[in-house]
Amino acid sequence: MAHRVKVSISGGSIEKVAADGIIVNLFEGVRVPGGATGAVDEALGGLLSDAIAMGELKGTLYETRVYPTFGRIPAKRVVVVGLGPSKEFNLLRAERASAAAVRAGARAGLRTLATIVHGAGIGGLDPQKAFAATVRGIYKGLYRFDAYRSGKEERQVEMVEVVERNEEKRELYRHIWPETQAIAEAVAKVRDWVNTPPRDMTPETLEAIARNLAETYGFSLEVIRGEELLERGMEALYGVGKGSQYAPRLIRLSYRGGEGKGLLALVGKGVTFDSGGLSLKTAQGMETMKMDMAGAAAVLGAAQAVGELKPKVSVEFLVAAVENLPGSRSQKPGDIVRVQGGKTVEILNTDAEGRLILADAVAYARSFGASHIVDVATLTGAAVVALGQEASLLLGNDEELLSAVEKAHEAQGERIWRMPSWPEYREYFKSSVADIRNTGKGGAGAIVGGLIIGTFAEDRPWAHIDVAGTVFREEETPYSAPGATGGTTASLVQLVLDWAKGR
Numbered sequence: 001m002a003h004r005v006k007v008s009i010s011g012g013s014i015e016k017v018a019a020d021g022i023i024v025n026l027f028e029g030v031r032v033p034g035g036a037t038g039a040v041d042e043a044l045g046g047l048l049s050d051a052i053a054m055g056e057l058k059g060t061l062y063e064t065r066v067y068p069t070f071g072r073i074p075a076k077r078v079v080v081v082g083l084g085p086s087k088e089f090n091l092l093r094a095e096r097a098s099a100a101a102v103r104a105g106a107r108a109g110l111r112t113l114a115t116i117v118h119g120a121g122i123g124g125l126d127p128q129k130a131f132a133a134t135v136r137g138i139y140k141g142l143y144r145f146d147a148y149r150s151g152k153e154e155r156q157v158e159m160v161e162v163v164e165r166n167e168e169k170r171e172l173y174r175h176i177w178p179e180t181q182a183i184a185e186a187v188a189k190v191r192d193w194v195n196t197p198p199r200d201m202t203p204e205t206l207e208a209i210a211r212n213l214a215e216t217y218g219f220s221l222e223v224i225r226g227e228e229l230l231e232r233g234m235e236a237l238y239g240v241g242k243g244s245q246y247a248p249r250l251i252r253l254s255y256r257g258g259e260g261k262g263l264l265a266l267v268g269k270g271v272t273f274d275s276g277g278l279s280l281k282t283a284q285g286m287e288t289m290k291m292d293m294a295g296a297a298a299v300l301g302a303a304q305a306v307g308e309l310k311p312k313v314s315v316e317f318l319v320a321a322v323e324n325l326p327g328s329r330s331q332k333p334g335d336i337v338r339v340q341g342g343k344t345v346e347i348l349n350t351d352a353e354g355r356l357i358l359a360d361a362v363a364y365a366r367s368f369g370a371s372h373i374v375d376v377a378t379l380t381g382a383a384v385v386a387l388g389q390e391a392s393l394l395l396g397n398d399e400e401l402l403s404a405v406e407k408a409h410e411a412q413g414e415r416i417w418r419m420p421s422w423p424e425y426r427e428y429f430k431s432s433v434a435d436i437r438n439t440g441k442g443g444a445g446a447i448v449g450g451l452i453i454g455t456f457a458e459d460r461p462w463a464h465i466d467v468a469g470t471v472f473r474e475e476e477t478p479y480s481a482p483g484a485t486g487g488t489t490a491s492l493v494q495l496v497l498d499w500a501k502g503r
């Protein structure tokens, strides 16, 4: 499970803090460090500038160095993290540098750390945003998933103090602290959920998580399960689950924080394992398909943070939970299903299942009166082809909602990139036997997948976030453990908070 670290804000100068390690930073190409790093360098008798002069310390992006201080300052070690070229510096890099630094501290066996805020001084970032990024980096960097390891990892950072000598800035930091922490904890939880093996993360588990959130935060919970889906006209969601021993289900958590402001629905793709169904994936193609519920996890994580922060706005959290497996009962290419509301879909590829389950979930959101709908899904490999792992892919039918989603990502240092949704693309998924088909014919796979879902939002403001490239990373990076990233959770929370303020 996510390891718990205690993070706090304190005053004073970093070079005077007694901790196992203090964290400072360095831009690439700087010969004599200034600011807090300069103060530490001076207190250490020029140790850092000597290391720079030797070419031992360069400040390249996410490079980390841990030096002993030999009693010259109260801290036993100094951790220096590279920020890369100052021209390329931004919030995302501040967060990742913070993560890389605490990871280096953890590797070195340091238990208590103190850090400066990365980017608030020479970096030129907005201090409050830089602080939030630094804190996100601390939590994200120290995250590990070891619930399934038999050995116990001893090297754990227990405490990180964020040191700021300026009282006004500390006040700004304290102001944003509650949401920063609620978001960080939600992100860690989401990573646990997504990392959990598919044997232990089934549609039943997603329901149990939602039930637990409902009990903890007083949300109302509705679950439409198994055959009940058919009675409610949701053949598309039902159909995807036919090959699984676990009943598919539509899970709905309702938060009521303010009336008369519209009703925002966040809808997550919760495919707890995607084998492709009868249109079976390759062995390699399904190695990471436990992550196909990451959209659902982000929505549930957002629900947790909203439960903690109680913004004055009403939100629906919907999860379409299902396992996509082949079997004698599985749906088949050529099948036609009816989506809630009556439209029919011809299934040509059972591996294009996300759009099917989200069709029912989005249609349902519209039918109960959601005024705005945002779906989050690991929908297409094509989104990864388009943007790699650097950004989520966005499209939709409403400028205001789309820019709100973009703004929320910007604020949380997450990247998202908008694609067009020209009406001509609708030709790509016309069927000869049903209203539409579930796969496209002419490329633009990520757009087509999204627009199929959007068909069921009809004229309701809707946005679609394809997170296939951003929620999971197989390799370890300097700033993160391998596996789930918790991506998009923070931006969803931000969207809700902005929504509450702006309305």
Ligand code: BES
Residues within 6 Å of the ligand: 274, 276, 292, 349, 351, 352, 353, 354, 378, 379, 380, 381, 382, 384, 439, 440, 445, 468, 469
């Ligand atoms: N869950 C996958 C998409 C995916 C692929 C997510 C790789 C993360 C990494 C989705 O259900 C899928 O299989 N999509 C197909 C659609 C195709 C059959 C039209 C795809 O992208 O190949």
Ligand code: MN
Residues within 6 Å of the ligand: 274, 276, 350, 351, 352, 353, 354
């Ligand atoms: Mn699939």
Ligand code: ZN
Residues within 6 Å of the ligand: 271, 274, 292, 351, 353, 354, 378, 379
């Ligand atoms: Zn899928």
